[in-house]
Amino acid sequence: MRMKRCVAVLVLALFAMGMVAGCEQKAPNQATPAPQAGEILVGLNCELSGGVASYGTNAANGAKLAIDEINAKGGVLGKQLKVLERDSQSKTDEAMNVSADLVSKGIVAQIGPLVSGAVAACTPVMNENKVPLIAPAATAPGATVDEKTGETFPYIFRACFLDSDQGVRMAEYAYDTLNMKTAAIYGSNSDDYAKGLAKYFKEAFEAKGGKIVAQEGYVSGDKDFKATLTKIKAAQPEFIYVPGYYQEVSILIKQARELGITVPMGGGDGWDSPDMITVAGAEALNNTYFTNHYSVQDPKPEIANFVKAYEQKYSKTPDSFAALGYDSAYLLAEAIKAADSADPVKVAEALAKTKDFPGITGTMTFNEKHNPVKSIVVIEFKDGKLVSH
Amino acid sequence: MVEFLQQMVNGLSLGAIYALIALGYTMVYGIILLINFAHGDIMMVGAYVGFFSITMLGSNVFVALLFAMLACAALGVLIEKIAYKPLRNSTRLAALITAIGASLFLEYVTIFFLTPQQRVFPAEAFPMHQYQIMGLYISNKDIFIVVLAVILMIMLQYIVKRTRAGKAMRAVSLDREAAMLMGISVDKTISFTFALGSALAAAAGVLIGLYYGTINPLMGIIPGLKAFVAAVLGGIGIIPGAMVGGFLMGILETMVSGYGSSMYRDAVAFGVLILILLIKPTGIFGRNDSEKV
Numbered sequence: 001m002r003m004k005r006c007v008a009v010l011v012l013a014l015f016a017m018g019m020v021a022g023c024e025q026k027a028p029n030q031a032t033p034a035p036q037a038g039e040i041l042v043g044l045n046c047e048l049s050g051g052v053a054s055y056g057t058n059a060a061n062g063a064k065l066a067i068d069e070i071n072a073k074g075g076v077l078g079k080q081l082k083v084l085e086r087d088s089q090s091k092t093d094e095a096m097n098v099s100a101d102l103v104s105k106g107i108v109a110q111i112g113p114l115v116s117g118a119v120a121a122c123t124p125v126m127n128e129n130k131v132p133l134i135a136p137a138a139t140a141p142g143a144t145v146d147e148k149t150g151e152t153f154p155y156i157f158r159a160c161f162l163d164s165d166q167g168v169r170m171a172e173y174a175y176d177t178l179n180m181k182t183a184a185i186y187g188s189n190s191d192d193y194a195k196g197l198a199k200y201f202k203e204a205f206e207a208k209g210g211k212i213v214a215q216e217g218y219v220s221g222d223k224d225f226k227a228t229l230t231k232i233k234a235a236q237p238e239f240i241y242v243p244g245y246y247q248e249v250s251i252l253i254k255q256a257r258e259l260g261i262t263v264p265m266g267g268g269d270g271w272d273s274p275d276m277i278t279v280a281g282a283e284a285l286n287n288t289y290f291t292n293h294y295s296v297q298d299p300k301p302e303i304a305n306f307v308k309a310y311e312q313k314y315s316k317t318p319d320s321f322a323a324l325g326y327d328s329a330y331l332l333a334e335a336i337k338a339a340d341s342a343d344p345v346k347v348a349e350a351l352a353k354t355k356d357f358p359g360i361t362g363t364m365t366f367n368e369k370h371n372p373v374k375s376i377v378v379i380e381f382k383d384g385k386l387v388s389h
Numbered sequence: 390m391v392e393f394l395q396q397m398v399n400g401l402s403l404g405a406i407y408a409l410i411a412l413g414y415t416m417v418y419g420i421i422l423l424i425n426f427a428h429g430d431i432m433m434v435g436a437y438v439g440f441f442s443i444t445m446l447g448s449n450v451f452v453a454l455l456f457a458m459l460a461c462a463a464l465g466v467l468i469e470k471i472a473y474k475p476l477r478n479s480t481r482l483a484a485l486i487t488a489i490g491a492s493l494f495l496e497y498v499t500i501f502f503l504t505p506q507q508r509v510f511p512a513e514a515f516p517m518h519q520y521q522i523m524g525l526y527i528s529n530k531d532i533f534i535v536v537l538a539v540i541l542m543i544m545l546q547y548i549v550k551r552t553r554a555g556k557a558m559r560a561v562s563l564d565r566e567a568a569m570l571m572g573i574s575v576d577k578t579i580s581f582t583f584a585l586g587s588a589l590a591a592a593a594g595v596l597i598g599l600y601y602g603t604i605n606p607l608m609g610i611i612p613g614l615k616a617f618v619a620a621v622l623g624g625i626g627i628i629p630g631a632m633v634g635g636f637l638m639g640i641l642e643t644m645v646s647g648y649g650s651s652m653y654r655d656a657v658a659f660g661v662l663i664l665i666l667l668i669k670p671t672g673i674f675g676r677n678d679s680e681k682v
Contacts, residue, residue: 050505051605089505189652216651221611223601226399227646234392247507251601258519259395259526278509279602 039082040075040342042067042332043102043110045122046325050090051220051247054273055114055321059136060085061314062325063111069309070329076336088113096121103129108342109335109351111328114321116140116163116193119156126155132348134332136324137293139163139269140192144370155344157351157370159328159361163193166268166291167200167243169376173289174239174266175208177378177389182211184237186228186252188244189217197243197268205241213237218248225252226259233261245270250279257284269293272320282384293320293361295377295388306360320361327359391524396647397640402531404639405538406600409593410616411623411631412538412545413586419549419626420562420582422481426488427468428590429613430495433606435461435591436598437503443514450515450599457595458588465587466580474576492609499606507605510598530600537596541589542632549628554581562626615642618662624672633673 044063047056067081075081084105088095095118102110103125109132113119119138126133135143135158144156174180183205188194202212214235216228229252232240240256242249242265249271256265257280264287271290296307296317306326310318318326334357336342339350354372357364362374378389410432417425439457442448448456472491476484518529549555557578560568569575597612598604615638623634638658645657665672 049500051507053504053506216646218651219655221607223597223603224399224403226403227396227643228651230392230395230399231647231651247603251603254602258517258528260521275507275509275603281512 038079040079041107042081042083043107044083044085044112045088045095045098045102045110046112047090047114048087052090052115052245058319058322059114059325062322063329065310065313066326066329070333076333088118092118092121096125099125103131108344108347109332116143117191119143123153123156127153131344132351134159134328136328137321140196152369155348159324159331160293161374161376162371163196164200165376167197168204169291170266171201171204173378175205175210178264180239182213182237183239183241184214184232184235185241186216186232187242188220190220194243201241222248223251225255229256229259238263240265242267246273246276250276254280254284269320277384285381288381289378291376292379294323297388303360323360327361331357395525396643398525398527400640400643401535403643404636405535406597407616407619407638408538408632408635410612411620411635412542413589414616415620415625415631417582417586420558421579423484427491427495429609430492431461431465431587432590432594433609434464435594436604439595440508440510440598440604443511454592454595457591461587461591462584465583469583496606505606507603510602515599534596534600546628558582615658618658621662621672622665624675627674630672630674
């Protein structure tokens with residue numbers, strides 16, 4: 001009966017691998033040094049490494065640039081802002097640990113994480129400790145609202161538009177501007193972000209009279225999309241909506257073009273990464289569009305100045321996440337000024353009252369759900385360049 | 390029909406990747422009855438060695454393959470010496486758990502030194518050509534990867550069945566003590582087995598990097614598990630079985646995505662593992678003889 005034992009061992013081993021992978025937790029550092037008198041501590045909890053490292057790194061860079069500018073102008077309420085930067089490694093559980101650590105250090109507010117799922121993980125920590133969190137790019141509708149009770153989380157704010165806005169915008173663009181009447185959806189099924197986008201795109205596209213001819217999903221980390229793409233190709237959609245993150249989407253688009261799928265494709269702000277072009281190649285990306293928070297080419301002086309300052313400091317072009325990180329830091333600084341206090345509770349109250357805040361990613365006024373009302377641009381990849389519409 | 394044939398092409402190219410990884414898995418198991426869970430991660434290290442030799446040394450694909458295979462052969466031998474050899478007379482469970490430890494060690498050491506961010510294999514390292522035959526889209530990469538998997542399998546089969554080293558490997562596998570009494574160096578034979586298996590993993594890693602274009606430190610986990618299923622499906626320890634199991638897995642996954650739902654793909658893949666273990670644990674090519682006690 002050794003074979004049976006061997007079987008049991010194998011199955012156990014497989015489970016063990018999964019469990020070990022899920023268990024790397026670090027105990028949050030409980031030391032609580034009081035913030036120094038002349039400083040206000042701002043926590044940055046961003047994905048500096050891991051799957052979506054480019055989002056977190058750029059947003060953190062944007063926020064640090066804003067804070068440097070603010071400090072150079074004398075800080076806020078006569079105090080300098082001091083950044084406490086932590087890496088969540090693109091892991092949801094780690095983001096929560098980082099939040100607990102930052103809160104214990106006495107921050108006035110936390111900027112980040114970038115991904116909606118990670119924000120949701122930090123939410124209980126922030127609400128319990130009454131410290132505001134500004135999510136630069138969490139686009140899931142539920143990020144600021146308790147979906148069970150419909151109540152707005154008092155300490156969670158965001159600087160970006162919502163998945164619902166984004167999905168609807170792309171549906172309008174595909175149906176009205178590109179004149180596409182049938183579409184397929186092939187998005188990530190592993191995260192709320194992509195599932196939300198797919199849902200809102202579908203609703204809006206069908207409401208306009210369009211037809212969804214195929215709907216498929218992949219899981220994050222997938223590298224082979226050919227089987228499903230071949231299936232989608234047979235359904236002959238005029239347009240393919242691919243909500244997801246650049247790691248998978250870049251390979252997916254490359255393989256779609258390799259299979260002779262030439263129809264236009266669209267996606268959301270998860271596409272915004274230089275890796276899209278390096279992985280998929282400029283040619284494969286032609287005829288693809290994504291909704292985004294801002295465009296680098298916008299001629300408005302405040303945007304041009306931001307782009308110049310960012311390029312000078314980090315010698316690369318700021319993407320949307322950089323702009324959102326930058327806006328998040330200014331939002332916070334404005335709220336501290338308005339509250340006339342660095343008390344997290346008062347700052348949260350002031351944040352909720354934000355009105356006509358002039359950001360790089362649009363003018364923001366928070367509604368009762370702590371969502372900014374703002375504009376969405378559609379960006380096209382054209383021969384490896386980004387063209388905004 | 391064209392769609393079905395296209396799915397077969399997709400399935401074969403995916404299956405070739407599983408087969409490549411499964412070959413090394415199955416050979417190590419065949420010789421020392423250890424499921425080397427670090428195999429997928431050795432593959433990842435191979436992909437990185439290949440990546441750096443292409444980007445930093447500017448070598449071509451074949452030189453990169455060679456470098457990766459040599460480096461990983463050394464790594465495999467080292468892991469065996471440090472992690473598995475001291476446990477050679479312990480229970481098999483101890484060695485298995487150590488293999489999981491070695492796997493996690495490789496993943497997180499790589500993350501520590503090379504960051505968890507993905508790296509993009511330069512597209513010009515292996516220029517892509519697309520062929521269109523009767524409505525079928527096939528690339529030179531698909532052909533390359535399938536042909537290479539078959540060649541490596543034949544080479545491996547030749548080494549194990551026809552060379553002196555292979556004979557020693559089979560002897561050690563059959564009865565370690567008797568082999569020792571016959572003057573076979575068990576340590577050397579096991580080292581050779583690991584060197585060979587790890588070199589194969591490295592080849593698979595570089596090919597995966599070339600085929601999909603990106604690599605990251607955790608890239609070995611899922612393909613490693615799927616290849617493990619493929620090896621069990623074909624009959625673990627049997628070299629042609631790994632090959633057939635790999636291709637079957639690739640085709641099965643493709644067909645599930647193509648004609649069923651893409652969301653059931655992994656469920657079916659691991660469901661196959663459970664079914665095989667329940668119905669015929671020795672796999673398709675396995676003989677049903679009982680083990681000696």
